[in-house]
Amino acid sequence: MSERHEHTHRHDHPHDHPHDHAHAPSHGRDHGNAHGHRHSLRHRMAHVLAPHSHETADKVDSALESSARGMRALWVSLAVLGVTALFQAVVVAVSGSVALLGDTVHNTADALTAVPLGIAFVLGRRAATRRFTYGYGRAEDLAGLAIVLTIAASAVFAGWTAIDRLLDPRPVEHVPAVALAAVAGFAGNEWVARYRIRVGRSIGSAALVADGLHARTDGFTSLAVLLGAGGSALGWQPADPIVGLAITAAIALVLRDAAREVFRRVMDAVDPALVDRAERALTEVPGVRGVGELRLRWIGHRLRAEVAVVVDGGATVREAHRIAVDAEHALLHAVPRLTAALVHADPEPAPGESDPHLPLAHHMAA
Secondary structure (H helix, E strand, O other), X not given: OOXXXXXXXXXXXXXXXXXXXXXXXXXXXXXXOOOOOOOOOOOOOOOOOOOOOOOOOOOOOOHHHHHHHHHHHHHHHHHHHHHHHHHHHHHHHHHOOHHHHHHHHHHHHHHHOHHHHHHHHHHHOOOXXXXXXXXXXXXXXXXXXXXXXXXXXHHHHHHHHHHHHHHOOOOOOOHHHHHHHHHHHHHHHHHHHHHHHHHHHHHOOHHHHHHHHHHHHHHHHHXXXXXXXXXXXXXXXXXXXXXXXXXXXXXXXXXXXXXHHHHHHHOOOOOHHHHHHHHHHHHOOOOOOEEEEEEEEEEOOEEEEEEEEEEOOOOOHHHHHHHHHHHHHHXXXXXXXXXXXXXXEEEOOOOOOOOOOHHHHHHOOO
């Protein structure tokens, strides 16, 4: 007996744990689940640039609330970075510092990334349709690609400007103002980075976390401008463009990490620890005798699961259905940000019985 259960229902029972949900599509049905937690992203860069935790939060956020929090994070950070970049631009105009120019361009680009992310969060609120049956959550992945391209463009511009100044040296004026602008850039970016990363991980948005990492690197590159200002104050003109090149290298590093994370999300990569967690939860469900193929994928900042579980071959349809529902329920509570689970019940094979999936074999051939 191999079956997929298709029906719509809501669980209206209290829970003794901090998950408050109304189920979304599982075994082919729609549940409106509202599980919240923190999604951790892996980065090979030093923890100084991208500190992270593999813990999950028990906090509950609906899809609408998550999007609202993301939008609020975007607009607040846009305002902070906008003011910071404007102040730095004024100093660039009077000082001629290319190191500060590179930092200003990067800050401006970082602020402008709020636009594609904002559009993505707005689209993500739209309900699924018969054409977009999974909804519009993937818009966040497109926004992540736009962010990566923005970071790349700012790196090219900063590098080109620094090289041009090396070939055509010019003195930096108003060095104290340049130093002050550098400190302001660091403070503004670090605040925005912490805010974006915290909210991004809380709602499970890879794009918002990538944007936060972008801001954090901007903060450290702002401090590097101080070195250029110090060298210029001592009369060493190449100091400013050299720092500009160093800033370009730092931008390239964050570009690498951001591109890797966005690429993984687009390719449906998930943290293997989530798969392990799901498998452990399923094996603890009464009636589940084995776990077959298990797949997880991100759609925006929410997860979906597809899994095959092995049940007693002599179980009735109702018994198999109950086990499938229990398996889904266990997954919804065990896996962070999971909102839907499609559970396929397979009968435990009997001696001499042929594989019930044999008629499908020719469809799965490579």
